[in-house]
Amino acid sequence: MAKAVCLLSGGLDSATCGAVARRDGFEVYALSFDYGQRHRIELQAAARVAQALGVAAHRTATIDLRGFGHSALTDDIAVPHNQLSSTGIPITYVPARNTIFLSFALAWAEVLESSDIFIGVNALDYSGYPDCRPEFIEAFERMANLATKAGVEGRTRIRIHTPLLRLTKADIVRLGSELNLPFELTHSCYDPSPEGRPCNECDSCLLRAKGFREAGIIDPVADHAHL
Amino acid sequence: MAKAVCLLSGGLDSATCGAVARRDGFEVYALSFDYGQRHRIELQAAARVAQALGVAAHRTATIDLRGFGHSALTDDIAVPHNQLSSTGIPITYVPARNTIFLSFALAWAEVLESSDIFIGVNALDYSGYPDCRPEFIEAFERMANLATKAGVEGRTRIRIHTPLLRLTKADIVRLGSELNLPFELTHSCYDPSPEGRPCNECDSCLLRAKGFREAGIIDPVADHAHL
Numbered sequence: 174m175a176k177a178v179c180l181l182s183g184g185l186d187s188a189t190c191g192a193v194a195r196r197d198g199f200e201v202y203a204l205s206f207d208y209g210q211r212h213r214i215e216l217q218a219a220a221r222v223a224q225a226l227g228v229a230a231h232r233t234a235t236i237d238l239r240g241f242g243h244s245a246l247t248d249d250i251a252v253p254h255n256q257l258s259s260t261g262i263p264i265t266y267v268p269a270r271n272t273i274f275l276s277f278a279l280a281w282a283e284v285l286e287s288s289d290i291f292i293g294v295n296a297l298d299y300s301g302y303p304d305c306r307p308e309f310i311e312a313f314e315r316m317a318n319l320a321t322k323a324g325v326e327g328r329t330r331i332r333i334h335t336p337l338l339r340l341t342k343a344d345i346v347r348l349g350s351e352l353n354l355p356f357e358l359t360h361s362c363y364d365p366s367p368e369g370r371p372c373n374e375c376d377s378c379l380l381r382a383k384g385f386r387e388a389g390i391i392d393p394v395a396d397h398a399h400l
Numbered sequence: 401m402a403k404a405v406c407l408l409s410g411g412l413d414s415a416t417c418g419a420v421a422r423r424d425g426f427e428v429y430a431l432s433f434d435y436g437q438r439h440r441i442e443l444q445a446a447a448r449v450a451q452a453l454g455v456a457a458h459r460t461a462t463i464d465l466r467g468f469g470h471s472a473l474t475d476d477i478a479v480p481h482n483q484l485s486s487t488g489i490p491i492t493y494v495p496a497r498n499t500i501f502l503s504f505a506l507a508w509a510e511v512l513e514s515s516d517i518f519i520g521v522n523a524l525d526y527s528g529y530p531d532c533r534p535e536f537i538e539a540f541e542r543m544a545n546l547a548t549k550a551g552v553e554g555r556t557r558i559r560i561h562t563p564l565l566r567l568t569k570a571d572i573v574r575l576g577s578e579l580n581l582p583f584e585l586t587h588s589c590y591d592p593s594p595e596g597r598p599c600n601e602c603d604s605c606l607l608r609a610k611g612f613r614e615a616g617i618i619d620p621v622a623d624h625a626h627l
Binding site for chain 1: 405461462463464495497498499500503504506507508510527530531533535536539540542543544546547548549551552
């Protein structure tokens with residue numbers, strides 16, 4: 174069975190992406206990151222989702238992005254609530270995050286002799302992050318094929334799979350549902366309570382709620398009284 | 401003064417590269433990595449060199465590449481001695497190392513609002529690593545400009561500077577000498593003694609010795625009785 178490295182945050186998108194990799198016949202090597210995020214509770218979700226997906230291995234790499242600062246996801250900057258309509262690149266953007274995450278995935282893929290990397294980025298109902306756009310992914314793939322031993326020796330061609338790239342959040346919910354993804358194991362909130370309950374007000378909660386609503390599916394995680 | 405992020409390993413090449421950045425008028429932000437390398441003594445060299453260069457800041461990011469294994473620089477695989485003439489990609493190659501290092505540099509540059517990154521890669525007297533080649537650097541630069549807020553908003557263009565790319569090791573020694581680089585502070589050996597003395601037998605020691613010899617300059621670090 175071909176091996177694939179899948180970035181797995183524990184959120185709805187990456188979990189659906191992992192389920193697609195399984196559906197497509199890959200043996201999944203799930204990779205999560207402890208990067209000092211406020212919402213570290215998502216790492217527990219990632220472990221639960223990895224187990225539910227039946228991955229071959231799940232690894233959490235600890236990286237030190239807090240030293241570089243400047244994001245509401247890692248710093249002592251408040252996560253904005255109820256601001257889904259704001260324009261521009263949001264304060265929750267973490268500098269070069271997907272570049273760093275994909276670089277680690279590339280390292281692991283090289284060691285596993287895998288040529289397939291899955292990432293659940295989305296260019297439609299996304300949050301305005303530059304490193305979620307198709308042109309970024311294409312440029313990363315091109316670079317990756319020049320960076321690696323396998324690429325240089327012409328043994329393989331690295332592919333960055335982005336099965337969610339052109340889906341709406343509702344499409345993602347429908348796809349996850351078709352693949353029997355246990356939504357109750359996922360965690361999307363950027364600003365959860367100490368017990369891990371979603372705030373239902375941050376960008377990520379609002380996008381998730383919109384997706385479930387439009388798909389006509391009940392989100393087992395959301396606080397429906399609140400929404 | 402324009403800010404530049406410089407990758408600084410503590411070796412001869414990165415130290416010379418940092419000296420070039422200073423010569424070219426940049427305020428230098430030096431970035432080192434603790435990636436579980438055997439030759440961790442180089443981190444002390446990096447701190448000494450950073451101080452000698454008068455950098456604005458020096459940061460060491462801890463990253464976890466050992467979990468991905470498969471390199472003589474991070475694993476319990478013996479570093480080859482006296483094998484400079486061997487062909488192909490050597491066992492000291494660390495998967496996706498420069499991709500990961502440059503990704504962190506990109507994150508820091510973005511936070512500093514710097515558009516300049518320096519890396520001391522070398523395509524001539526190099527060790528056969530794929531991620532030291534000009535085509536890799538060009539592809540990374542292209543990707544970086546699509547990955548970042550500044551790139552997307554058209555505010556700046558990220559440049560990856562590689563002043564050593566087409567120099568021989570002897571040219572690098574001459575350049576370092578012209579810039580009054582204190583060679584005695586640098587460390588190049590992949591397999592030093594517990595006290596930090598170079599082995600004088602690994603790829604990195606042999607390349608360094610060849611460079612100094614051809615430049616007609618005495619290396620204050622090498623064990624000349626041995627060579």
